Amino acid sequence: MIEILNILLQIFIFLIIFSFPFTERSLNNTLKLKNIKLELIDSHVINIIIFSYLCLIVSFLDIDLKLFFKIYFSITLLFVLLNIKFFYDRIKKNDFIKFVFFFLVILSIFIYIAQNLKLEWDGHVWISKAIIFLNNEQITNLNNTLHADYPHLGSYLWAFFWSNSLLEFEYFGRFFFVYLYVLSTFLIFKLLNVNNDFIKIFLILFFILLTFEPYYFGGYQEYLIFSSLIIASRYIYIYNLTGSKNIKLIFLALIILYISCWFKNEGKIYFVIFSGALIYFANINHYKKILLTLLIISLLLIQYFLQKYLINFSGSSDVNYIMNFLQNFKDINLLFTKLFKILLNMIIVFIKHPLWIIIFLAILAQIFFIKKINQNVKYFLTCLFLNLIVITGIYMGMKDIDFILRVTLDRVLFQTSGFYLILILSIINFKMINQK
């Protein structure tokens, strides 16, 4: 019973800790969007992103996890107590049913993890980084882990909530991954133009049914990227919808996309593709586009220098990778064999993760039935095209791809699948508007 009570307590800790610093009102006042009013769940998600960045900064300062938690939790608790009436009224008035189901889904997955608490293969790599933070060791000790070049933010968050749970069981740290996943799912369905809450909840459950992979909760970082891309897609969609030149929204989307660079190395590729395409499609002048491009390059350089000089990470074998990639063109047979294998494995993955099948069906419906591709859809289709091309290119540059394809491609493709959920939602929205 103590474990169950602690699981419940953990949900309340998440609810409290991520209610600061933005409330719904202060977020709307900050962003000043014309046509759309952001809601409580938006402020909650933005607070998680801010908290993640704060954790990133603190991770370099070697500050004691428990001390950091005590300070942050005290501030957030005070903030929530001062605004308790606002939060209570807001949930009671508009979102009570959705909040209850959000709570139930979170609780059910937490209990699922508590029962199936086994770490899977890569989980043991990521936990070795988490243990360094758990023991309050110096960040340079990350160099002693198996894959020193892997970013550490996911492991830091894992260690943070592990260390600050009352029972200090490892799996409490992984609850953060679940919380972000479920929250991002409820967030993205805010874009759905359906008035009936129950239909929305059924659709959310259907999406969770399609994307819930317990194996990836076994210490993998896939859900962190998956969720952060879903969150980013909401604000990118809102940006295009408003048709305004509100650069704050682009900045917000870039900041959310950038956090994925600190979860996994693939995050850098997604950051470049999705933010590059966003700047290209954005309704802003060339001067601002150049500034934002420079921002992207600077952010990538900041990460490189932080890892090189604060963690003393010595670098990866990029030169070998490029040599391998170029060798493909010397042997045309090898080139086509690799390409065939990659495409075949991609098809297998699309079947394994049925969300991809629905995404492709939505694209076909968009092209053949709706026949009208707006700026939003164009952006997401471009990202999808570039994403698949770059993934193919990356695997082309690897040696002995059979094994690597078998064990990694499903995860690589899964991480980005949530980003294209918008394509499905826009089809449903189109149908709803036409029915009205």
Place this chain on the structure above:
Amino acid sequence: MMKRMKAKEIKYIGIIVIIILIIFKFFNTPYNFYSILNWNYEKRMEQNYGFCKNESWGFYNHVIKKFDLSGQEINTINDEGHVTLENLFDIKKSKDNKSNYLILTNYQSENNNDIFNSQYEFLKNYKILYRKNNCYLLKSND
């Protein structure tokens, strides 16, 4: 009017119950809840990782407690190819085969082969401290 209100309420409650049942069924919540109430953390870890099978969490836990190995540098081998679990315990994985202790789990043998006639030549420098089925805790002869 009252009748219609009641019918609407019943419909709402019906939908809510159906959604709750879907959630509970999909995540196996009632069983997981029961399991957490019935078995403590250590027992569930053993159920998930095995005592002397798969990753053999139970064996690690047992010998680390029994021989007070916390904080020690220990070499770990899982002969069946499963991941080793040094990260889940307060032990340091040895980077060579010269550590004081060795945990060998799921040893794969044929006929009467024992661990000292195995592919691991360096085991000759160790003696068996504790054995349970195919899992061994060995100590260096030095």
